[in-house]
Amino acid sequence: MLGPNGPSNNDGDAANPLAEQYSRIFQPTHINYTDDSFICNCTGLSAVNIRADLVFRKLQHLRKDTSPGPDMVHSAILREAASILATPLSVMFSHSLRQGELTEIWGLAHITPIFKGGRRR
Template sequence: AQYLNKYFASVFNEANEELRNSGSMTNGNKDVGVDITISEVEAKLEQLNGSKSGGPDNLHPRILKELAHEIASPLAKKFNESLNSGVVPFDWRIANIVPIF
């Protein structure tokens, strides 16, 4: 673990730190022509595996699955806002990464 930590610390520089701390990330193409529907979001939420662990937001997939009908509309709205504006919210760029040896 120490070797991995040392390697990753050597790879990142100040420019990467500035990007990491920026409030948003753009894709440059705001006209993607995609509209995510409430029913699509609800269907994907209902397909979540309830036995998996939660992500960086600590929301357990079982909770998301059970609340699919209630949260599908605001999630679809947020997804479409992100696609149309070309801005990815900072929280969506956070991930749990586990190195496999």
């Protein structure tokens, strides 16, 4: 890959220009999560109840080798605290479905280009 100082064999030097180009092209836009078009007035999801035992099971099966998301909470912590977090999370998820609204942070994610190998140009 051609970096700012010429050809590069360093993964970081190869990934950083890709990340910079991506951030120039895809600028974050402000999303109004309270806009009426995002609110579901249907009754289909209001009857859904997210059970704590299902949340517990999902937390227990999180991969340990992933990076934390925008909330900076590592999956290993979520796994270890699954028995404590399952009930409050199930209440939050169920409430969100009943209200037809999502918490703003649930729409955020980190996207990082990673060189997976192969021929560099």
